[in-house]
Amino acid sequence: MGTGKSAIGRAIARGLSVRHLDTDCEIERRFQMDIPRIFAEHGEAAFRSAEQDVLRRLTQRGSPAAAPPRLVISTGGGTPMREENVELLREIGQIVWLSAPIATVLQRVGRNLKQRPLLAGHQDNPQQRIRQLMAEREPRYASLAELRVDTSPFASPKDAAAHIISLLQQNEDI
Ligand SMILES: Nc1ncnc2c1ncn2[C@@H]1O[C@H](COP(=O)(O)OP(=O)(O)O)[C@@H](O)[C@H]1O
Numbered sequence: 001m002g003t004g005k006s007a008i009g010r011a012i013a014r015g016l017s018v019r020h021l022d023t024d025c026e027i028e029r030r031f032q033m034d035i036p037r038i039f040a041e042h043g044e045a046a047f048r049s050a051e052q053d054v055l056r057r058l059t060q061r062g063s064p065a066a067a068p069p070r071l072v073i074s075t076g077g078g079t080p081m082r083e084e085n086v087e088l089l090r091e092i093g094q095i096v097w098l099s100a101p102i103a104t105v106l107q108r109v110g111r112n113l114k115q116r117p118l119l120a121g122h123q124d125n126p127q128q129r130i131r132q133l134m135a136e137r138e139p140r141y142a143s144l145a146e147l148r149v150d151t152s153p154f155a156s157p158k159d160a161a162a163h164i165i166s167l168l169q170q171n172e173d174i
């Protein structure tokens with residue numbers, strides 16, 4: 001949350017001239033409503049199932065012989081926490097972990113807490129909630145990611161994207 005997955009993912013895709021897919025946008029399109037409303041009307045479990053279904057479909061694209069489409073995917077912060085998603089994410093492609101210190105996350109999402117249902121009920125102390133989520137999630141992120149990038153030093157998503165593209169090119173991953 002607020003580490004820049006959506007904005008930087010979009011900028012990386014633009015920089016590489018490939019498609020960008022944001023799992024949250026895909027789910028919003030399916031439900032025809034925004035994330036807070038999906039959580040409120042259908043519950044988190046329905047959201048998580050849709051999230052898993054989006055990943056499953058991404059592993060089932062095209063015929064086995066066809067080259068996989070080149071695209072950049074931005075997930076939600078909770079996506080890797082469902083056990084079944086771990087293998088799906090590995091199968092889909094290169095995994096980059098975008099991180100940021102709590103203060104940066106708070107600064108980026110602070111004005112918009114209501115858009116993030118996992119923070120919306122913690123308006124009195126969002127910092128503590130972010131710390132708790134990070135502590136729960138970081139071991140999973142660490143076990144999955146081939147590359148970790150702290151996005152806080154960058155002035156913009158575009159700058160962060162340029163840095164990530166050059167790292168991936170250096171590693172000959174793209
Ligand atoms: N250096 C930066 N890197 C990434 N995002 C940034 C940066 N500076 C400001 N932002 C802003 O932070 C906000 C949260 O980013 P977002 O992409 O929605 O994160 P996430 O998808 O991880 O929740 C966006 O409005 C984005 O433009």
Ligand SMILES: O=C(O)C1=C[C@@H](OP(=O)(O)O)[C@@H](O)[C@H](O)C1
Pocket residue numbers: 001002005006024035075076077078079115116117118
């Ligand atoms: O951390 C989470 O569990 C969530 C993060 C959100 O995405 P971002 O990480 O892009 O904000 C979105 O998927 C949903 O609100 C749940």
Ligand SMILES: [Mg+2]
Pocket residue numbers: 005006007024074075076
């Ligand atoms: Mg996002």
